Structure formats: C-alpha cells, structure tokens
Amino acid sequence: MKIAYVLASGVLTTDDLVKEYPEWTSEKVVAKTGVVSRHVVVNGETALDLAERAAKELVSSCDVKVEDVDFLLLCTQSASYILPSSACLLQNRLGIPTSAGALGFDHGCSGFIYGLSLAKGLVSSGMAKNVLLVTAETYTKYISREDKSTRTIFGDGAAATMIDEAAATKVGAFSFGTDGSGAEKLIVRDGKLFMDGPEIFNFTLDIVPKTMEDVLTKNNLTRDDIDLYVFHQANKFMLDSIRKINGLPRDKFYVNLETTGNTVSSTIPIALKQLEISGRLQSGMKVMLVGFGVGLSWGATVIEV
Amino acid sequence: MNEQEMIDRLADVLDQDSGVLKVDTPLDTIGWDSMGMLSVIALAKTNGKTITGVQIRAFETVGDILKAAF
Numbered sequence: 001m002k003i004a005y006v007l008a009s010g011v012l013t014t015d016d017l018v019k020e021y022p023e024w025t026s027e028k029v030v031a032k033t034g035v036v037s038r039h040v041v042v043n044g045e046t047a048l049d050l051a052e053r054a055a056k057e058l059v060s061s062c063d064v065k066v067e068d069v070d071f072l073l074l075c076t077q078s079a080s081y082i083l084p085s086s087a088c089l090l091q092n093r094l095g096i097p098t099s100a101g102a103l104g105f106d107h108g109c110s111g112f113i114y115g116l117s118l119a120k121g122l123v124s125s126g127m128a129k130n131v132l133l134v135t136a137e138t139y140t141k142y143i144s145r146e147d148k149s150t151r152t153i154f155g156d157g158a159a160a161t162m163i164d165e166a167a168a169t170k171v172g173a174f175s176f177g178t179d180g181s182g183a184e185k186l187i188v189r190d191g192k193l194f195m196d197g198p199e200i201f202n203f204t205l206d207i208v209p210k211t212m213e214d215v216l217t218k219n220n221l222t223r224d225d226i227d228l229y230v231f232h233q234a235n236k237f238m239l240d241s242i243r244k245i246n247g248l249p250r251d252k253f254y255v256n257l258e259t260t261g262n263t264v265s266s267t268i269p270i271a272l273k274q275l276e277i278s279g280r281l282q283s284g285m286k287v288m289l290v291g292f293g294v295g296l297s298w299g300a301t302v303i304e305v
Numbered sequence: 306m307n308e309q310e311m312i313d314r315l316a317d318v319l320d321q322d323s324g325v326l327k328v329d330t331p332l333d334t335i336g337w338d339s340m341g342m343l344s345v346i347a348l349a350k351t352n353g354k355t356i357t358g359v360q361i362r363a364f365e366t367v368g369d370i371l372k373a374a375f
Contacts, residue, residue, distance in 0.1 A: 023336065028320075032340045149339040185358075198342050198358035205350055237340070241347045 001167035001303075003273045004058035006050060007260060008138070008156035010042035021148045029152050034236025038155030038261030040140045047078035048086050050158035051136035052093045058132075058160040066095055069162075071128035072102040073118055075111035075265045077188075077294075078138040079104065090134065101128065108186075109232045109293025111135050111265030113301060116163070116171060116289075123168035131163045135265035142193035150195050153235050155261025159269035172302040175215040177207065182296035200293070201238060207298050208242050211290055215300040226302070227285040228275070229253045232292055233260070233267035264293075281305045311375045315367065318344045328368040337364075349374040 014026045014036055030036055041050070051074060058064050072094075074087040087104035096102070107114050112135050119131035136158035143150050163171070182203060185196040208231070216222060229252055231239060236255055243253045254271055263270060268289055275281045285305040292298040306314070308328070316323035319341050326335070342361050349356045356373050364370055 023338070028340070032343075196358045197339050198346055198356070198361050201343050201346050202355060202357065205347075237343055237347075241343075241350070245347075245350060 001170070002058060002062035002064055002162045003159060003269050003276070004054055004061055005157060005159040005266060005270045005273055006053040006057055007039035007263075008041040008050060008140075009045055010040040011037055012040050013037040014152065017148075017152060020145075024148070032235070032237045033152050033261075034239075034255060034257045035152060035155070035261045036258045038140075038259075039157060041138045041156045045138070046080055047076045047136040047138045047156075047158070048080045048089055048093070050138070050156065051076065051086070051090050051134045051160075054136065054158035054160040055090070055094050055132060055134055058162060062162070064132075064162050067097060068130045069094075069096045069132045070100045071119075071122050071131045072096055072100055073115050073131060073133045074102070074104045075107055075115050075133070075135045076104065076137060077106045077108055077264070078136070078141065079106070096132070107295070107297055108137070108264050109234065109267070110291035110295065110297040110299045112159075112161075112268040113174070113289060113291040113299035114176075114297075115265075116161075116301060117174045117176070117299065119161075119163035120168045120171045123163060123165055129165060133161045133163060135159050135269060137264040137266060139193065139264055142188045142191065144192050147193070149197055150193060153262045155257075155263050157260060157263035157266050157270065159266040159273070161269050170304045172304070173215070173218040175211050175218055175300045177211065177298045179296040185296065186294040201241075203296055204234070204238055204242065204292055205245060207292055207296075208290060209246055211292070211298055211300045212246065212288065215288065215290070215302060219302045221286065221302060225286055226288050227252065228280070228287040229290075230268055230271045230275070230287055231290045233257045233271060234262055234293065265291075306375060308371070311371050312367065315345075315348070315370060315374070318348050326367050328366065328371065330367045332364055332366060332370075335367075345370055345374055
C-alpha cells in the first residue's frame with residue numbers, strides 16, 4: 001500500500017523541554033521515551049490541515065490520483081468542529097469527487113488498524129475500489145504545560161494511505177478488542193488530556209500478548225512466519241518492555257519515535273513508511289501490526305508487503 | 306532472592322546507587338516519578354506480579370515497592 005506522512009510545523013526538542021523540568025535530564029527522558037524531538041502544531045495549525053498535507057504528499061510522491069478516490073476515511077480525535085464531520089471538509093479540500101463516500105471516525109492509537117479494517121471491508125466487498133485512509137492528530141493541544149509525562153511523549157502528525165484492490169488482498173484477518181471500562185485511564189475532559197500511565201502500561205502488557213496470539217491464529221500463522229513487528233509507537237520504554245516480556249527478537253521489532261514522538265493513530269503508517277524508505281521492507285515479508293490505547297481499544301492484523 | 310538482592314535489582318531498575326536504598330527510604334527522597342513507576346511495574350511483571358496505578362501511587366517507601374514487586 002502507498003503511504004505518505006507529514007509532521008506538524010513546530011519542533012519541540014527534549015533539550016528544550018527539560019529546561020522546564022529541572023528534575024529531569026534530557027538523557028533520562030530520551031532513554032525512557034525514545035523521543036529526541038517531537039513536532040507540535042503552531043500558528044493555528046489543525047489536524048485537518050495536517051490531514052490535507054499528508055494526502056497531498058501522497059498524491060505528489062506516490063502517483064496517487066485524487067480523482068480515483070471513491071471513499072475517504074479520516075481518523076482523528078481532534079476534529080475541527082462537533083459537526084460536520086472533518087472527513088467531509090477534507091473531501092472538499094482535496095477535491096475528491098463528490099461521488100465518493102467520506103467517513104470520519106474518532107479512534108486514537110488503534111485508529112490505523114480500525115481504518116485498515118474498514119478499508120479492506122469496503123474494497124473486498126466491492127463497495128469501493130480506492131480507499132484513502134488518513135490519520136491525523138494534534139494531541140499536544142490537549143496537553144497541559146504542567147503535565148511533563150505526556151508532554152515528553154506526544155507529537156503531532158498525519159499519515160495518508162491508499163488501499164486499492166491490490167493492497168487490500170495483502171491485508172490479512174483482524175483481531176479486535178474493546179474495553180470501555182478503561183475509558184477514564186486516557187481521556188480528554190474540559191479540553192485537557194489525562195493519562196494514567198501505570199494503568200495504560202498494565203493494560204498494554206496484558207492485552208498485547210493475547211492479541212498477538214489471536215491474530216496469528218486468525219491468519220493461520222505462527223511467530224516464525226512473522227518477519228517484522230510494527231506496533232503502535234507509544235513510547236520506547238513500553239515497547240522495549242513488550243518486546244522483552246513477549247520474547248520478540250530485537251531485529252524484528254521496530255522502535256523509532258526519535259523525531260516524531262507518539263503521533264497516536266499515525267505511528268503505524270509512519271513506521272511502515274520509514275521502513276520502506278530505509279529499504280527494510282522486502283516483497284513477500286509478513287508484518288504484524290498491533291495498535292492499542294485510548295478507549296480502551298486495540299486491534300491487530302498481518303500484512304504482506 | 307534475599308532483601309539486599311531485591312534492593313540491588315531495584316536500584317538497577319531505578320538508576321540508583323544501591324547503597325542509597327534502604328527498606329525505609331522514602332521514595333520522595335530518591336526522585337520517584339512517573340518513569341520510575343513504569344520501571345517498577347515492568348519489574349513486577351517479570352516476577353509474575355501486577356501493580357495497579359492506585360497501588361503504585363500509594364507507595365511511600367522502598368519497602369512498599371519490594372513487597373509488591375518481588
């Protein structure tokens with residue numbers, strides 16, 4: 001599948017951040033989070049702006065034609081308005097034909113997985129031929145200046161992915177999960193984000209192994225069949241812990257948030273694009289994708305490159 | 306694992322000098338923070354134990370960690 005991504009215009013380095021929190025050193029923050037710098041929206045930039053930029057980047061860099069898009073999916077929890085859907089606004093900004101469908105949905109860290117499942121369903125059922133899936137998030141707008149834990153982790157960005165008939169056949173079966181009883185563990189209330197780090201960490205350590213096994217079973221695969229693991233890039237410490245506890249080989253487990261931070265629903269497509277650019281993705285490779293987080297929500301699939 | 310071995314393991318996880326840590330050392334004197342909490346949760350997990358967010362935020366001393374994580 002064709003992927004492009006963009007990051008917000010502003011840059012906030014960890015070196016700059018720790019000046020506000022003298023009890024932390026840059027080395028300590030980078031060692032734990034894996035984030036050296038993150039991009040943040042500035043000058044009124046919105047998730048819709050990032051979505052537009054990502055989609056236009058896809059068009060210009062991946063030979064994608066806007067006029068071929070017959071369904072647009074936009075995943076964001078940073079909508080421009082309560083109504084109408086930002087998906088409709090994005091359709092207009094991109095000049096996607098008015099004969100196309102457009103659907104907005106508000107998932108976070110599992111958003112790309114859910115979007116991919118919707119895209120596959122639309123294409124496989126014959127309801128659409130070319131689905132443009134865009135994930136875009138500006139969590140930094142929700143984060144309080146005093147909340148040093150989340151400020152060090154999150155960054156703003158967007159990704160655009162084209163799922164056509166050929167790409168859809170490379171997407172395997174899905175594993176999904178939802179637990180709304182955990183809603184309060186990661187929530188925006190009165191415009192401010194609250195995250196119970198320990199509880200989210202516990203949730204991740206508990207749910208990821210089960211999800212991995214479930215998605216392997218559903219795809220008639222074993223761990224030996226998986227060439228790469230690309231999980232939601234939550235933070236380095238969490239990913240390292242997941243890798244160690246699940247006994248996953250380091251050389252097959254992708255971790256890179258150095259210059260992006262946690263971009264929520266865009267972390268997985270950004271990681272896939274980075275792997276493509278670096279030449280690590282080879283035709284025929286089987287890649288397990290797992291998204292998990294706010295909701296609480298999780299999902300996984302295996303794609304073939 | 307005896308108590309000193311647990312303290313040594315904890316010190317390693319928290320990037321602390323094990324000589325500084327005693328059972329009754331108050332956590333607020335050793336820079337106990339959100340990153341330390343996640344490290345201890347991971348440590349507990351490797352020992353087959355789970356520490357909830359409510360529990361970990363109630364910890365006051367090194368001894369509280371040792372009881373829960375080992």
